[in-house]
Amino acid sequence: MSGIIAAAVAVLLQQAGPHPSTQALYEPPAIRPFEPPSDFGREVAEGDGAGEAQRRPLEAPVTVDSYVRSYEASPADAEVAYDQGVASAEIRADQAAGPLDGYWRVMDEDGAVLFDLVLSDAGARIEGGWRGPDGAGAAxxxxxxxxxxxxxxxxxxxxxxxxxxxxxxxxxxxTVTLTRLR
Known part of the structure; x- marks a missing residue:
């Protein structure tokens, strides 16, 4: 059984031939992703110094009637800042991507799926790869x-x-249609 699985994996990973990538080597982005300062999470916000930093462990089951308003504690300033930094970095990455960047499904006029396509559109150069039932290759x-x-x-x-x-x-x-998958 493991021989069949190994053969199937080998067929799926098989490519039409070596293709030299033209993708540029990694360079740090001009706009850095969220990078917290060295004291991140250790500073105490005004008015929050007297509260508990950690929740007490549960000693007994908690019922729904025990809650007055919310089921969760409010996020700390550090959690809010981190979430905002991650969201901001994602927005900047999306703004830098071109219109063809992403995963696509290619279908014929009858709606039959021909192959899937992934493209990296950094503006100056668009490249990626395709995979279908009959093989795979670069794009x-x-x-x-x-x-x-x-x-x-x-x-x-x-x-x-x-x-x-x-x-x-x-x-x-x-004639074919490319539809964005995600």
């Missing part, structure tokens, strides 16, 4: 066309929230 945008290694090319045009393309593969051309 790269060049002059408004998406070159799909081992499959063909797709000429892209925006259609509202989705993208349409004329996919040329296996000697034939057909």
């Amino acid at each position: 790269e945008a060049v002059d408004g066309s998406l070159r799909l290694e081992g499959l063909g090319t797709a000429r892209l045009e925006r259609a509202g929230e989705t993208w349409r393309a004329r996919l040329r593969a296996d000697g034939r051309t057909r």
Whole structure:
């Protein structure tokens, strides 16, 4: 049984051939993600010095009738600041992404799924990869066309929230739709 699983994993991981990545090496972003100062969480906010820092352990079951207002304690200043920093970093990352950045499903005119596509759109260069039932390979945008290694090319045009393309593969051309998965 483990031999069958190993063979299935090997088939799923198989690629059409080596593809040199053109992704740039990691460089710290110009706008850093949330990085708390060295005293983060240790400073005491005004008016909060007398309260309990930790909740007491439960000694008996707590019933719903025991609660007067809220089921949870209010978040501490450190928790609020951290959540705001993470949300801010996510917003900045989304603002830096191009319109094709993300996960896409490519379907034909009848709605049949042809393959899935993941693209990294950093503005200057768009690249990624595709995977379908018949194989997988790299993807790269060049002059408004998406070159799909081992499959063909797709000429892209925006259609509202989705993208349409004329996919040329296996000697034939057909219209496909790219729909964002997440």
